[in-house]
Amino acid sequence: MSNKQDVIWELLAKKLSGEATAAEQTELEALLRQHPDMHYAAGHLSDLWKQDAPVSLHQREQAFADHLDRMKLAGVDWDEPVKSGRRVVMKWLTAAAAVVLLAAAAWWLMPARNTAAPAVAEEVHAEKGTRSRVTLPDGSVVWLNADSRLTYKDDFNGALREVYLEGEAYFDVVKDADKPFIIHTARMHIRVLGTTFNVRAYPNERTAETALIRGSVEVSAQGEKMRPVILRPNEKLVLYLDGQQPDTINEQPKQEFAIRPLHVAEQDGLPLETAWVENKLVFRDEAFGTLAARLERWYGVQISLNGPEVKDLRFTGRFEKETIEQVLKALQITAEFRYSMNGKNISIFQQ
Amino acid sequence: MLKTNPGSGLQGVSPPCLRGMPTNKFVKIGDLTRAVCRFALTCFHNTQQPALMKLNNDDIAALQQQLATEGNQQAYKTLYLYFQPWLYQFAYSFIKSHELAEEIVSDVFIRIWQKRTQLREVENLRLYLYVSTKNHALNYLQKIRRSHVFNLDELSVEVTSIQASPEQLLITKEMHDRVTLAVNQLPLRCRMIFKLVKEDGLKYREVAELLGISVKTVEAQVTLAIKKLGNTIRFEAGRSTPLGNSTGE
Secondary structure (H helix, E strand, C coil), rough: HHHHHHHHHHHHHHHHCCCCCCCHHHHHHHHHCCCCCHHHHHHHHHHHHHHCCCCCHHHHHHHHHHHHHHHHHHCCCCCCCCCCHHHHHHHHHHHHHHHHHHHHHHHHHHHCCCCCCCCCCEEEECCCCCEEEEEECCCCEEEEEEEEEEEEECCCCCCEEEEEEEEEEEEEECCCCCEEEEEEECCCCEECCCCEEEEEECCCCCEEEEEECCCCCCEEECCCCCCEEEECCCCCEEHHHHHCCCCCCCCCCCCEEEEEEEEEECCCEEEEHHHHHCCEEEEEEEEEHHHHHHHHHHCCCCCCCCCHHHHHHHEEEEEECCHHHHHHHHHHHHEEEEEECCCEEEEECCC | CCCCCCCCCCCCCCCCCCCCCCCCHHHHHHHHHHHHHHHHHHHHHHCCCCCCCCCCHHHHHHHHHHHHHHHCHHHHHHCCCCCCCHHHHHHHHHCCCCHHHHHHHHHHHHHHHCCCHHHCCCCHHHHHHHHHHHHHHHHHHHHHHHHCCCCHCCCCCCCCCHCCCCHCCCCCCHHHHHHHHHHHHCHHHHHHHHHCCCCCCCCCCHHHHHCCHHHHHHHHHHHHHHHHHHHHHHHHHHHHHCCCCCCCC
């Protein structure tokens, strides 16, 4: 009996896999007639076998878009028009129609526009103590952190999409394979096709960073011997400026740059590097020296550190709605220091 | 020149704070241009997109031919869309990293594009893609642990297609849970082989060649999976109908 069952399972497996011969299929049917108690299971298994795994077309399309980005970054020649036949005619007709539409639209909307106008720089600025969000002419969205400045020329959406950044910004760049999006900072140049990432390049900081959330970007450093680096999601490139060495002990000395994984917060699984976009002030094992500069920008205050040991105190914290005083009080719980506050001026003293 | 209001602190800045958004004519023209382009792209799409996602071996051979002889990008894309999820899952079972698995499949397809004219000589594109994916994955592993061998008993995959919703198959929640559990309890080697045959649509001899095992082993493992799932269904059906034979033995 159980031998016969095994034969049934084996033949059913073959049938479902498309491996069964006609004779085997007939044999299976005969066996199932002799064992009606197996009918239900065999039928049910056949139904289950027909079920497809749930992978949405959208997911596949997204994967393909990422794949094309990767191909471009790898310098693979994709835009090679080697086609023939009717489809291409259709394609050209559609393209021609699009061009006509575009021209008509431009004619309609631009009569008063001086085409010879020189490129004018647009500037978006977030003051200390503020953050702001801007949508660029191509639809890309940029969040600017406190004390940051983003400029772009009037011809931004021409052959290239170029912006200049001083400070910190989070970019969500709209995909446009024909127009690379390039961000220039004092020491880094970042080239992307469509992706989400954070750039930190404050003039008064010792490091500059590009942290990638998704997609891919290529980072090159100004005047360095370093070759362009392609980042993968959840990686960041940290550039040590002016040969400065990082201030943690376990770092390798004499490095010009490093590629690191992003810090992911345990609370919400989001990277620390972009918490500011959600209006969260997050820092991990950060020295008071650099943290003070961060607090200055975040709250628009002036902080002076007095005493040799204060700037080496290290803090980890996460704040959302707290005032600067509440933050300082919280920091006092983990380290010993005093502070005095006079309007926007704060002085920190050793205990 | 745009300036945001200087704020006095954190309060009053609500996420995501909308400020300093340029609304000149330039922006509007940009928007319109995009809309027109998107419209044009949609037209391209409709004329070219073949129906996804069931491709039989003849379809695949035809697409392979178009790619090899004309460098047809749409054929390439269709093949990518069809194979990517499966190759990705296969790569993931070796690498256990989403990013690396994605990258491996991408690398495999970059080579396919670069060497497309040579595809004429590839007899079985499906198997070729799986073998390439395996080789890429093993190369990665070699870099990490200096070993080029893999253990079939350590490659874990999920068989998501068996976990159909009860509504789709008119079965009880209990039955659904039992079957899902039974799939997850299959030995890793068995689950892997079962998945490659059932979901990825590989033939017994293709799985054998891919994993370096005999066709008999593949057959035995698929049979084992079918038997375990079948007996789970029989047992559960017997439990829920009082007249049924609970074990069938």
